[in-house]
Amino acid sequence: MVNTKVELSGLTLDNPVIPASGTFGFGKEFAEFYDINILGSIAVKGTTPEPRYGNELPRIAECAGGMINSVGLQNPGMKAVCEKELPELAKIYNKKVIANICGSSEEDYVKCASMLDAQEQVGILEINISCPNVKCGGMSFGTDPNTAAELTKAVKAVVRKPVYMKLSPNVTDITEIAKACEAAGADGISLINTLVGMRIDIKRRSPVIANETGGFSGPAIFPVALGMVYRTAKAVDIPIMGIGGISSARDVIEMIMAGATAVQVGAANLSDPFTCKRIIEELPEVMEELGIEDLSEIRGCAK
Amino acid sequence: MNDVTCAIKSNKKIADQVYEMEFYVNDDLIERPGQFVDIKLDGFFLRRPISVANKAEGSITLVYKVVGEGTKMMSSLKKGETLDLLMPLGNGYDICKAESTEDGDIYLIGGGLGVPPMYLLASSLIRAGEKPKVILGFNTSEEVFYEDKFAALGLDVTVATVDGSHGIKGMVTDAMPPEAGYVFACGPEPMLKAVYERSRDGQFSFESRMGCGFGACMGCSCRTKYGSKRICKDGPVLDREEIIW
Numbered sequence: 001m002v003n004t005k006v007e008l009s010g011l012t013l014d015n016p017v018i019p020a021s022g023t024f025g026f027g028k029e030f031a032e033f034y035d036i037n038i039l040g041s042i043a044v045k046g047t048t049p050e051p052r053y054g055n056e057l058p059r060i061a062e063c064a065g066g067m068i069n070s071v072g073l074q075n076p077g078m079k080a081v082c083e084k085e086l087p088e089l090a091k092i093y094n095k096k097v098i099a100n101i102c103g104s105s106e107e108d109y110v111k112c113a114s115m116l117d118a119q120e121q122v123g124i125l126e127i128n129i130s131c132p133n134v135k136c137g138g139m140s141f142g143t144d145p146n147t148a149a150e151l152t153k154a155v156k157a158v159v160r161k162p163v164y165m166k167l168s169p170n171v172t173d174i175t176e177i178a179k180a181c182e183a184a185g186a187d188g189i190s191l192i193n194t195l196v197g198m199r200i201d202i203k204r205r206s207p208v209i210a211n212e213t214g215g216f217s218g219p220a221i222f223p224v225a226l227g228m229v230y231r232t233a234k235a236v237d238i239p240i241m242g243i244g245g246i247s248s249a250r251d252v253i254e255m256i257m258a259g260a261t262a263v264q265v266g267a268a269n270l271s272d273p274f275t276c277k278r279i280i281e282e283l284p285e286v287m288e289e290l291g292i293e294d295l296s297e298i299r300g301c302a303k
Numbered sequence: 304m305n306d307v308t309c310a311i312k313s314n315k316k317i318a319d320q321v322y323e324m325e326f327y328v329n330d331d332l333i334e335r336p337g338q339f340v341d342i343k344l345d346g347f348f349l350r351r352p353i354s355v356a357n358k359a360e361g362s363i364t365l366v367y368k369v370v371g372e373g374t375k376m377m378s379s380l381k382k383g384e385t386l387d388l389l390m391p392l393g394n395g396y397d398i399c400k401a402e403s404t405e406d407g408d409i410y411l412i413g414g415g416l417g418v419p420p421m422y423l424l425a426s427s428l429i430r431a432g433e434k435p436k437v438i439l440g441f442n443t444s445e446e447v448f449y450e451d452k453f454a455a456l457g458l459d460v461t462v463a464t465v466d467g468s469h470g471i472k473g474m475v476t477d478a479m480p481p482e483a484g485y486v487f488a489c490g491p492e493p494m495l496k497a498v499y500e501r502s503r504d505g506q507f508s509f510e511s512r513m514g515c516g517f518g519a520c521m522g523c524s525c526r527t528k529y530g531s532k533r534i535c536k537d538g539p540v541l542d543r544e545e546i547i548w
Contacts, residue, residue: 022520
């Protein structure tokens with residue numbers, strides 16, 4: 001019997017597979033397909049203090065090996081998330097979840113993080129400083145090491161639960177941002193969020209996405225994500241959740257070999273709602289095939 | 304909701320760039336007209352959402368137009384090949400609401416690729432004892448399809464083409480009374496809006512670029528009088544009174 005359990009800042013997960021924020025809502029749509037209790041955890045939809053409608057349509061475009069989205073953090077706001085969405089999720093999911101927090105000012109992040117920190121169901125706070133689809137805040141907090149560090153400190157000062165900073169790949173050197181977050185007290189790093197991209201409708205001669213550009217995700221970005229996880233894992237000593245283009249158990253093994261402790265599966269959930277279930281079922285088989293008894297054996301082994 | 308692998312029964316061209324594909328599948332999965340399926344195609348990341356045009360014992364029929372690489376690939380598929388479908392998706396039309404209306408005729412109005420879901424809807428309404436009037440709109444005569452199929456149901460069918468090459472010249476609204484009592488509409492958004500303005504009540508089916516098709520990604524949200532709704536999950540059919548243009 002292989003051991004798929006992993007530990008993230010004191011939280012033990014049955015397996016390292018976590019649906020990424022924004023691709024899994026608050027779980028109920030996927031519970032129509034399978035029992036979501038098999039998941040290691042769930043990173044729930046990005047939450048802001050106030051409700052957000054998000055960007056104008058179209059918000060979606062297809063690409064070779066992936067997609068572009070510019071949803072723009074549509075969410076019902078932290079109050080509705082705590083009073084309605086999380087209690088509803090608790091009925092169908094009995095493990096701790098990862099709250100994903102966003103805002104357009106430091107005050108927003110602090111307010112939202114404090115409220116979600118107080119929810120018993122929340123095991124980890126993931127601070128989204130990498131959303132490319134909002135005009136104020138989002139990615140602008142994650143492209144400068146000093147700004148990222150300040151925000152990390154501000155959030156850490158008001159919460160008790162582990163804080164993971166979710167980083168953007170749209171920077172010159174992601175390891176600099178990761179190191180700044182670590183020095184400021186972050187408990188872990190999630191990377192990567194989507195890459196800025198666009199498509200043009202050549203018949204209409206205009207961008208497909210109403211917001212012109214959006215966030216590119218899907219299997220095509222896996223090598224980019226893997227490279228960034230690998231470099232960041234060498235640069236910091238805190239745990240990493242590896243995100244970006246994962247769609248198979250073999251991808252999960254690669255991410256862990258690059259240095260990730262757990263992984264998040266994003267866009268693949270949208271094209272195949274059974275992706276996480278399939279990965280969780282295949283993971284022990286792949287581990288056996290490769291002679292891996294425990295995932296901790298291979299973490300960061302690729303050197 | 305189900306993820307099913309279905310064999311293609313037939314796949315044939317029925318008008319300019321328009322194809323009709325029939326699958327072997329448990330047709331009971333489609334609960335209402337206006338629902339859609341989301342098709343996985345080899346080599347394409349996102350699925351293709353396509354509304355159900357008809358169902359028979361053990362099969363469903365879709366009508367689609369070749370508008371890009373994905374639908375072009377679909378058009379090349381042969382009988383016996385299999386596809387992965389998520390179904391049923393979307394709320395579909397609620398025909399009970401129309402039955403309870405005492406407000407004169409019921410109109411089924413489809414424009415272009417908005418025509419196919421009207422066919423299953425027409426059959427359902429006929430079974431419920433209604434005899435809707437059908438108005439179909441196309442750009443030109445080469446694009447016209449299903450006129451004969453609606454007529455074969457014994458319904459009064461009017462076709463409008465923009466260039467006047469078939470039926471009356473003009474838009475679907477040119478074949479409508481100044482104020483229709485109850486309409487079921489599906490088609491491009493400008494058509495829906497024009498129909499909305501000439502109707503008292505009804506249900507309107509919207510198209511959107513979708514991410515997942517089952518309500519998870521918020522890629523196709525729209526504003527309504529009752530807050531944000533997801534076209535794929537809370538729609539594609541919206542009641543007239545909740546629509547915000």
